[in-house]
Amino acid sequence: MNKYCFGVDIGGTTVKIGLFTTDGTIVDKWEIKTSKEDGGSRILSDVSESLSEKMQEKGITKDEIEGIGIGVPGPVDDKGTVLTCVNLGWGTFNVAEEVTRLTGITNVKAGNDANVAALGEMWLGGGKGYSDMIMITLGTGVGGGVIHNGKIITGTKGAAGEIGHMLVNYEEEDPCNCGRKGCLEQYASATGIVKVAKRLLAKSEEESTIRDKENLSAKMIFDAAKEGDKIATECVEELGWYLGVACANIAAVVEPDVYVIGGGVSKAGVILLDVIQRHYEKYAFHAHKDKEFKLAELGNDAGIVGAAKLVIN
Structure with a gap:
């Protein structure tokens, strides 16, 4: 297993991003604006650019990244396909595949934001x-x-x-x-x-x-x-x-x-x-x-x- 991973939480106003070690330690966290113009077409590109900048800042290579997880405010199937996300202006498409295309990182998974938050509480929070x-x-x-x-x-x-x-x-x-x-x-x-x-x-x-x-x-x-x-x-x-x-x-x-x-x-x-x-x-x-x-x-x-x-x- 590689040393780091990213957690991305896409909201209607801001995108929250965390850089973690694979044992769950938060190395850094930050936010970027959610660009909902043009049907939200820039959101994932902005996320990809932000991840790349953080990797350069921390001196981390792609080989050290275990994967990227993404939570979005809408239904997401187990293959990473968003089934319409009204708050972002998205229709149906595969978020995981698009982020892989943008970043070159193959281990990308996406989920509904509420479900993903539940997973977080189970791992390190009230449900630990x-x-x-x-x-x-x-x-x-x-x-x-x-x-x-x-x-x-x-x-x-x-x-x-x-x-x-x-x-x-x-x-x-x-x-x-x-x-x-x-x-x-x-x-x-x-x-x-x-x-x-x-x-x-x-x-x-x-x-x-x-x-x-x-x-x-x-x-x-x-x-x-x-x-x-x-x-x-x-x-x-x-x-x-x-x-x-x-x-x-x-x-x-x-x-x-x-x-x-x-x-x-x-x-x-x-x-x-x-x-x-x-x-x-x-x-x-x-x-x-x-x-x-x-x-x-x-x-x-x-x-x-x-x-x-x-x-x-």
Whole structure:
């Protein structure tokens, strides 16, 4: 095995890049702008140029590079083909083959960014020491990744792990961003939590420290719940119910060892883990009840760490 590898996490605004040793040590990390002009045609060329510049700077040759792993915000099959990536302007093409053509490095692998982040958490983060793991990322939306026997489950079209679009409320009348109604993302994302809180406030005359708050946020709701605010606590309980039921249903199919909760909402900490686990244990099949719930540890580095792991056996 060669000494170094690159992990690349392509986002809608910036591309995060990490240079790693093959034992997982970060040698360097940096960002470049995501050039979405002309249907994102320059993105991979810009990445290739940036990798080349870093190799020159560090005095590293191609022979010392084990490979390049890439995470992208869209479905990716197990051959490295992106199946349309709206946020970047990409259609269907093989990312791995294109990066090989641009860099001359043959060991290139690509994956969906949420799945890749899950792989990173399994390798060096909250899921370290486990080989079967579910990661749920609670941010603007709800993302997910499924790891089985240390490998990403991609699905036949690269769209496995879309946990945020599990149907959890058959009676919801408002549409999700995906066009359906009642998706987990509508309740467990940062925006979803605020929406739930506003519904509860509208139905109740209870005094609450979050009532009439300008720019109400998920953080405000969790902070109020920690102080005993009744409406905020009810909101957190509802969030925990949806996530607990979702995790119980996931366990019935893949039965992971551990659930790792990440994203901005996970900064709420133990209060979030506790409410999810309590509802999970209530609804899980008896053989699935004894599972770990942990917070993600890698933050914004999860993507580059997981991308690097794609090319390290």
